[in-house]
Amino acid sequence: MFEADDIREWRGHDVVDPKDHKLGTLESVYVDTATDEPFFATVTVGLPTRRRLVFVPLVGATVGPGYLKVVHPKNLVKQAPSIDTDGVLAAEDEPAVFTHYGLEYSAGAGGERRLARR
Template sequence: MIGAADIREWRGHAVVDEADHRIGTLESVYVETASDQAFFATVTVGLPTRHRLVFVPLDDAVVGPGYVRVAFPKALVKQAPSIGTDDVLPAEDEPAVFAHYSLEYTPGAGGERRLARR
């Protein structure tokens, strides 16, 4: 797993899928609140006048010179739940992000949110 500190250095670099198709630009990293490990990245996608941020898991992500390669196809990532470029993921929307990638969602023991933006 890529550490949160490491991946933050790649903000602004290209995000590509496993076939090297460009998805967008790395905007930020969301970490698991329990472990502070990088878990999702937000990627800027869309037209220049209508940008949005989509979520993509960082499991099996590979960092290369000027890019981050994720283990999910471009089409799936572009259909992921999104937020505005100045927004933060609301806690009630977290389960939908996990469900989109068929990942199990379990809130913290006290009901706290699972993801935090870094």
């Protein structure tokens, strides 16, 4: 899907939905711990005084000049599980992120986390 070496270059770029509606800006990328491939991104959304990070899958996403286009509509992304801008995704909250987008969740064979921030 994406080259992991390029992840740092995406930070701060606009994230848009399929209709080119701006969702926010890319904050970080979470990789699947089993494959080390980018799997979710966090997007900064909200008003300047009440910002939060929402999770959006990278499956099917495309990169363009200055933006990352995801396949999910703005209304679904805005309702996604979120964390504070300086927060961390708790292990017990990972399944809710997958469920929100209809994705199957399974922890690693040894019970390890499925997502790791890059």
